[in-house]
Amino acid sequence: MRAPDWLTARPVAHRGLHDRARGIIENMPGAAAAAVAENFAIECDIQLTADGEAMVHHDNALGRLTEGSGALLGKTSAELKQVLFKDTPEKMISLGDLCALVAGRVPLVIEVKSHFDGDRKLVARMAEVLASYNGPAVGMSFDPDQVMALRELMPSRPRGIIAEREYTEADWPEATPAQRHGMLHLRHAFRTRPHFVAWWVDELPAAAPWIARNIFGCPLLTWTVRTPEQRAIAARHADQMIFEGFRPKTEA
Numbered sequence: 001m002r003a004p005d006w007l008t009a010r011p012v013a014h015r016g017l018h019d020r021a022r023g024i025i026e027n028m029p030g031a032a033a034a035a036v037a038e039n040f041a042i043e044c045d046i047q048l049t050a051d052g053e054a055m056v057h058h059d060n061a062l063g064r065l066t067e068g069s070g071a072l073l074g075k076t077s078a079e080l081k082q083v084l085f086k087d088t089p090e091k092m093i094s095l096g097d098l099c100a101l102v103a104g105r106v107p108l109v110i111e112v113k114s115h116f117d118g119d120r121k122l123v124a125r126m127a128e129v130l131a132s133y134n135g136p137a138v139g140m141s142f143d144p145d146q147v148m149a150l151r152e153l154m155p156s157r158p159r160g161i162i163a164e165r166e167y168t169e170a171d172w173p174e175a176t177p178a179q180r181h182g183m184l185h186l187r188h189a190f191r192t193r194p195h196f197v198a199w200w201v202d203e204l205p206a207a208a209p210w211i212a213r214n215i216f217g218c219p220l221l222t223w224t225v226r227t228p229e230q231r232a233i234a235a236r237h238a239d240q241m242i243f244e245g246f247r248p249k250t251e252a
Helices: 029-037 095-102 121-131 144-153 177-186 207-214 228-237
Strands: 012-014 041-048 054-056 108-112 137-141 159-163 196-200 220-225 240-243
Touching: 012 029, 012 220, 029 041, 029 095, 041 095, 041 121, 054 095, 054 121, 095 108, 095 121, 108 121, 108 144, 121 137, 121 144, 137 144, 137 196, 144 159, 144 177, 159 177, 177 207, 196 207, 207 220, 220 228, 228 240
Parallel strands: 012 041, 012 240, 041 108, 108 137, 137 159, 159 196, 196 220, 220 240
Antiparallel strands: 041 054
C-alpha cells in the first residue's frame, strides 16, 4: 500500500482549526467544524479512557485547556464527555463523535498517544470506530509499538510515524532508554512499515526523512508550521504541512 494522494492534497489543521482568541480551543468540536468549513484536513489526538474509549484530546490529563483535573486514563468516557473546554460551552468528544461530525468531508490524520507501555487498547478501539467509517483517515504515532499495532489491527488503513532527531528523557519520560534509542533515525521502519512520515519542521532537512521520502517513496508531512520561515522550509522539503495560527489558501 502507498499513502493516498488525499493525504497531501491540502494543508492539515493542527488539532483542528483552533483560535483561542475566537473561543475555539484545540481538538474541540468547533475546531473540527472550522477546519471542515475551510476545507482543511484535520490532525487530532486520541487518548485512552478507563473504559477503553478513544477520546479526542492532546494532553493525558485535564486542566490545561479544560475544566477539571486528573488523568484521562483514570476517567470513563461518560465522565470525560461532560468536561467543558475552558471559557466555551463545548465538551470533549470521542473519536466516534468526531467521525460523525466530519462525515468524510475532509481527511482525518489521527495521532495515537502512547504511554509506552505496549498497551494496544487505544488502537483496538480506533480500529473498531474506523471499521464503520467510510471517510478518509490515517493513523500515526511517535511510538513505533503503536505504529506496529496500526499495522496489525488496521492493515487496510494508511499509517505513519511521527518523528524528530532526538528523544530526551525530559521530553519522553514514559519511554525507556531502549525505546528512545529505537525511535532514532526511523531505524524501526522495516518493522513498522510506515506509509508516510511526519517530521518536526525545525529539524528539516534531515537525512532520515529525506531517505524515506526520496528512496522509499513515503510522503513527508511536517509539523507544526506557524511562521513564514517554517512555511518556506515545509514547501522546500516536505509534501504537506501540519499548521496552526494562520489560514493557508486551499482549493475547494
